[in-house]
Amino acid sequence: MYTPPAFKVQHPALALAFAAARGFGLVVSCDGGRPLASPVPFLLEERPGKSPRVTFHVARANPLAQVAEKRGTWMLAVSGADAYVSAGWYVSPDQVPTWLYETVHLSGPVAVVPAEHSRAHLDALTARFEAGLEQAWSSERVTPARLVQLMHAIVVIEMLVEEIEGKFKLNQNKTDADHVAVVASLSRQHDPAARTVAARMVALRPHLMYQNPASRPVATLADSGEV
Secondary structure, X not given: OOOOHHHEOOOHHHHHHHHHHHOEEEEEEEEOOEEEEEEEEOEEEOOOOOOOEEEEEEEOOOHHHHHHOOOOEEEEXXXXXXXXXXXXXXXXXXXXXXEEEEEEEEEEEEEEOOHHHHHHHHHHHHHHHHOOOOOOOOHHHOOHHHHHHHHHOEEXXXXXXXXXXXXXXXXXXXXXXXXXXXXXXXXXXXXXXHHHHHHHHHHHOOOOOOOOHHHOOOOOOOOOOOO
């Protein structure tokens, strides 16, 4: 991933926290020169003294299930909110339009998890996303025979994370005046993603004076601004 220094996430822990909080990304592989990809929910586990581990599953009929048997190095691309920025929003002259976004790429070798551990993966993944719901679902609600069918229909894959790349492109290379102006324009957009990007920009430079600070959306990640 091409990442100018201004947008590079300097601390791997911050990139991992971003990916773990999202829990959803695009897993990418290559088979004989042919790219393969699937969007997947995942679990990211940080292990002291060891490489972080990502686990996810695909349908058994998914070509990635067969490619995983060959092992190899895959990539998981995790994206957050993104938004278009018009050149007309800047205070400074001679600007061009751009797109602001946050993304983390995790890469490493993959392996198929033994079938007997599929239930544990499903339960852990479900617990991650059901947490906080009023009536959390669990696999215990499924009859044993049906659960066996469901487990047979998926292939669980794990990836050891050997490379971590993070890019938070939030106009860090612009002046304070341009920063404030873009935040104001993004905050007025109807797209929730644009307002989320505005909040992330505010978190990077909280000392600046923004319009209607009481109505600003709340930034959720990297509030320290260490990018």
